[in-house]
Amino acid sequence: MREHGVLARLLLLYEHQLGSSSKGWEFSREAVAATANLLRRFVEDYHEKLEEQHVFTRFTQPGEMAELVKTLRQQHDAGRRVTDAILELASGDVPVNDANRAHIQDLIRQFARMYWPHQAREDTVLFPAFKEIVPKEEYEKLGDQFEKREHELFGEKGFEGIVEQVAELERLVGIYDLDQFTPRI
């Protein structure tokens, strides 16, 4: 699911705000707020809603999958609470001081700590199981439906437009150039 790729890039944008020894690194409240806004619009209000409506609902039989879905659902709710808190702290009305910055960074750590394993579990367990139980034609029809929703919510450019916004933020904080992450050994 390409949507998880956007989530991964947003997590990397968040994690960049945890600081690094690289020269010139600076905490950016604006970048935090912009990342949180994209997470809300694309991940929480779009991607997760589709999961909740169309995927989670297929696993109602008691058992391992129902347990997994229960945890995933709770994690969506917890993620939304964390995003609320980050949006509030990163808004212009709150002063940027050490305590607030540390609080935002702590929330980012908790958010990323949850979402890396969350999406990995969906990719390797939930979605393969979903694909197995949904007839092929229905699966394809759902794909078209999701794409239509993407355009309704995000305009003509749909998914590509969101990716452009992510790339723009990456450029702003200096993590767009992929080659910088290649180990020089």
Ligand SMILES: [Fe+2]
């Ligand atoms: Fe999810």
Ligand SMILES: [Fe+2]
């Ligand atoms: Fe997901």
